[in-house]
Amino acid sequence: MRQIKRYNSYFLFVALLFLSCNTQTEKKALSENHLDAARNFIRAALDGDFKKAKEFLLKDSVNLDFLNAAERSFQKTDPASRENYKNASINIHESIKINDSVYVCIFSNSFKKDRDTLKVVKSDNDWLVDLKYLYLHDNDSLIHKTPPNR
Numbered sequence: 001m002r003q004i005k006r007y008n009s010y011f012l013f014v015a016l017l018f019l020s021c022n023t024q025t026e027k028k029a030l031s032e033n034h035l036d037a038a039r040n041f042i043r044a045a046l047d048g049d050f051k052k053a054k055e056f057l058l059k060d061s062v063n064l065d066f067l068n069a070a071e072r073s074f075q076k077t078d079p080a081s082r083e084n085y086k087n088a089s090i091n092i093h094e095s096i097k098i099n100d101s102v103y104v105c106i107f108s109n110s111f112k113k114d115r116d117t118l119k120v121v122k123s124d125n126d127w128l129v130d131l132k133y134l135y136l137h138d139n140d141s142l143i144h145k146t147p148p149n150r
Helices: 001-021 032-046 050-055 060-075 079-087 129-137
Strands: 090-099 102-109 114-123 127-132
Touching: 032 050, 032 090, 032 102, 032 114, 032 127, 060 079, 060 129, 114 129, 127 129
Parallel strands: none
Antiparallel strands: 090 102, 102 114, 114 127
């Protein structure tokens, strides 16, 4: 009888251990807000760490293709330029709120100084970069005119 209780206790312990290991913990957001997401993504890309940049990317086939193309282009860049990108600082010039879950950030880096845009969207409680906007928006969308007060 004592041996059966010991096996039952052992079984209960193993079952509880198994259940505790399989409980899902709440996912911690990668970025606190849209600016944080934009900076994290840009920094990883400037550093040539495209695996890390992918963490901040809205994952769909088009975005993954754009990121892979950017990585291939970065790999073809001469070593001196890669080092300059790594040493570059990020300049966020403007953050345009489209709605509560979408922002467009206009940025540049201190190496190239060319202004460009990133669309940042809130998805599953996290802020992620949508590269489609960077590659597919009209050139004149960089010109932001503040709408009149209503």
